[in-house]
Amino acid sequence: MHDIVPIDYETLRLIWWLLLGVLLIGFAVMDGFDLGIGALLPFVAKTDEERRIVINVVGPVWEGNQVWLILGGGAIFAAFPLLYAVSFSGLYLAMMVILIALIVRPVGFKYRSKIGDPGWRSKWDMVLCFAGVVPSLILGVAVGNVLLGLPFEFDDTLRTFYRGNFFQLLTPFALVAGLVSLSMLIMHGAALLTWKTSGPIADRARTYGRWAALAAIVLFALAGVWVAYGIGGHVLTSVIDPNGPSNPLGKTATVTTGAWLSNYKTYPWMMAAPILGFAGAVLALVGFTVRKPALTFITSGVAIFGIISTAGVSLFPFLLPSSISPNAGLTLWDASSSKLTLWVMLLSTAFFLPIILLYTAFVYRVMRGKVTSDSMGKNPNAY
Template structure:
């Protein structure tokens, strides 16, 4: 069977590393504006009618957007099962906090409109704001902790032992990464609001969007300097066979200052990632100021792509470093599924991903146009 696969094991591992990054970026871009709009809800909309407009910008599409999160989780489970096992067990409480917030969001959409009482609706507005803010922040904190390394190790039988707890995740560096995530998703949400709404809502979104874009630029720069000079990066000190079986115990790793920058020296083209992060956020800032909503939304998406890609290429080939025993950290070469599994999953992805993209494009074409009180009155399914 292996002879029928047209790619070698190394290539399949690299392809799935790229696909995992694409799926996670897809989630951040597609569902990120949902989270950003939720975080902005009490600030850009002051009356009940304005808040209904804001909610109906994302209400019809949030379910489809979360498909990217499901795809990302499924890709981790199928392509890198060791990564799935360590991260989802070690970060269990953090994952549950995110999950509860993501569950409360659709509940808020549905329940808010059931009763016209102002107190009832205000309560759900606060919940929707929290449900947008918390995942955006915690997901960034998780990325920060990946760069720092998580306190896990394996025994001789590859059983995982996680030695940390939830509160140990909230270090200053990780919280900075969380703020980068929160600011860029608020920027993205504000960009969509300026495109899909009008009047005072769009004006307020534009003001908050400028602040978020500026914060994204500054925080991303600070995080870059801190990563270069304030934390240690992991580097392989033994040869790892990219065609060999997955065994995270078969290598040695050292922790060195600035090691997360080594890939940019070895592969200068990787500098494209941070350049896109800064350029996208800067152009989004210009777009907010110039009142160019389509440009603003596109460039804020470019910024998200660049910022997340920066974390990915900085870590490569590591997927999840270990702060407890660096040699137990997981890499692309020793945490993947079998060659056959990766090939079968690649065929499945090649079939289903275009369908998802076509369906998503169709939905957004149907939902094109601005959301106004008039359009909501014409839609019996409006929230």
């Protein structure tokens, strides 16, 4: 039955590793500015009118953007079921915190402006700010913990046992990773605000954006130094068959400080990822300063691409290392779906993703232009 798949298993796994990156970066670039703008809401907008403008910048598009996260979850489930099983159950309470934010955010957008009462509205503004800050931070903390390895192991039926708790996730390194994520998404949100708004909102966004870009640069560099000298990276110590069955218990691995950087020696082209991360953030910083909103927004997107790719390629071929049982760490070669599932999902993605990008572009084209009091005034559906 598997013979109908014309590509070998190794290539399919590699493609899905790349696609996973595309989806997560897609989420961070597209929904990232919604989160960043949520976080900035109380700071860049003071009056109710200003806040409505800020919310209506993302109002028509945030629902579509959030689907990148849903699809990311679905794709991890479909392509790397063990990764989905171990990470979502291991990070249970952290996921709950993210879920709180993701539950109150849609409601906040939709319900905030249904009632004129200032107390009602300012409460929802706080909710939207929380719903922007918390996922940005926690998702970064989660990536930091992936680099540190999560404390999980398997029994021989591949049932997961997680030996940690929520508070153990909040280590200094992981918090730095969380702040990298938060600052980069705030930078990105501020960049969109300078593009889609004018006057005092855009001015404030420019100020916050500059600081956020600077913070992203410094924290990203700090995390890099920490990875080089402070934390252990995982190294395979047995040969792993990239075409073998998906069972993570068939290999051995060990932990060496700085080993997450060894890929850059083996594959020098991977240096492009951190370079793009820094270059994008620096150019965004310049863009804020010289008031080129389109350039700022695009380069901050490039920075996000570079920073997330850096984490991904540093871990390669690991997806999720285990801190207590390094041999059980998940790699893209031994934690994927079957060949047939990867193939069918690849066909579906190759078909649907271009269509999705096309109609997403169409939506943004229809909604182009700055959001102002006038543009909101006529629409009874505006938030």
